[in-house]
Amino acid sequence: ASNHEIYFYPYHNVNLYELVAQRSKAFNKVDVTLWLTNFSAAAHGLVANNSYLMPNPNTFPIKSGHSASDDYTILCVGRFTDYIKRVDRILHCFSVVSKRIPAARLILVGKCSRTTPFMPADDRTVDDLIKELHIDENKIEFVGEVNNVEEYYAKASVLLLTSNNEGFGMVVNEAACYGVPTVCMKIPGLEDLIINDKTGYIVDQDDIESLSSSVEKLLQNEN
Numbered sequence: 001a002s003n004h005e006i007y008f009y010p011y012h013n014v015n016l017y018e019l020v021a022q023r024s025k026a027f028n029k030v031d032v033t034l035w036l037t038n039f040s041a042a043a044h045g046l047v048a049n050n051s052y053l054m055p056n057p058n059t060f061p062i063k064s065g066h067s068a069s070d071d072y073t074i075l076c077v078g079r080f081t082d083y084i085k086r087v088d089r090i091l092h093c094f095s096v097v098s099k100r101i102p103a104a105r106l107i108l109v110g111k112c113s114r115t116t117p118f119m120p121a122d123d124r125t126v127d128d129l130i131k132e133l134h135i136d137e138n139k140i141e142f143v144g145e146v147n148n149v150e151e152y153y154a155k156a157s158v159l160l161l162t163s164n165n166e167g168f169g170m171v172v173n174e175a176a177c178y179g180v181p182t183v184c185m186k187i188p189g190l191e192d193l194i195i196n197d198k199t200g201y202i203v204d205q206d207d208i209e210s211l212s213s214s215v216e217k218l219l220q221n222e223n
Contacts, residue, residue: 001030002054005167006189007040012165036168037189055192056168060150060177072104072219075156075180077149077171078163080112087118088129089162089185089208094140095133096212101219109143109152153178158218161185162211169193172200183214 003023010016010023027033027048034054035041045051074094080087087108094106114126130137143152153159159175161184172182172193182200184190185207194200201214 001027001032002034003027003040003044004036006037006165006187007035007043008188009165009167037192039189039191040167056170056173058173058177060153060174062177063154063179072101073155073157074104074106074160074215074219075109075152075158075175076107076160076162077109077152077174078161079110080108080118081116083119084164086162086164086185087112087126089206089211090160091126091129091133091135092208093160093162093211093215095135096208097215097219098135098139100212100216104219105139105141107141107143107152107156109146109149111145112142114142149174150178153180156180158183158215160211160215163187164205166190181218183211183218185211 010019024047027044027050031050032052033044033048033050034052035044036055038053041051041053074097076090078085090106090108094104098104112126116125117123118126130140153175156175159171159180159182161169161171161182163185166187166189169187169190172184172190175182176199182194184194184200184202185205186202190202194202196202203210203214
């Protein structure tokens with residue numbers, strides 16, 4: 001059996017609580033359960049003896065160098081119609097960074113609706129938040145879904161990941177293939193992919209100031 005999410009994902013949503021017992025019952029019937037990160041494999045290993053690690057394979061070519069453009073590009077890749085990806089954090093972070101580094105620009109690759117509410121129990125839209133934060137729309141590009149995401153990785157200066165949780169974080173691995181470091185919120189398991197302060201930065205959930213400062217460090221440091 002393979003579980004393609006973080007171990008505690010069903011605990012995050014009251015509507016999924018009943019799946020916890022069902023999953024446990026199912027996993028007890030198999031010889032092997034596969035998990036994407038050491039964290040999840042270890043968590044399942046506390047209640048079962050059939051837990052094994054099998055990360056997502058890398059499918060991108062690994063480039064020997066990185067030729068990021070000098071326009072301070074912050075890249076986000078994901079399905080931003082899903083609240084878990086926290087497009088609001090992306091915009092809050094960029095509003096801070098763009099004030100300190102006016103040349104910075106933000107590119108979002110993936111589904112994103114600008115005119116529908118992005119958060120449960122909140123009527124604000126992406127466009128509403130852009131106006132609220134006084135962000136220059138000319139500095140943001142909503143690309144949508146593409147078949148050539150590698151071209152965006154190749155031009156990026158930093159990958160920004162602001163999710164509440166991730167099963168693995170494939171975008172971190174993909175960006176790294178192009179020499180692009182990641183700044184992300186602290187999510188159990190991502191330490192498999194990011195060595196903090198060496199291959200990227202990991203900051204506490206909802207710490208927008210540290211998130212912004214980390215992005216700025218990478219934009220201003222060519223090395």
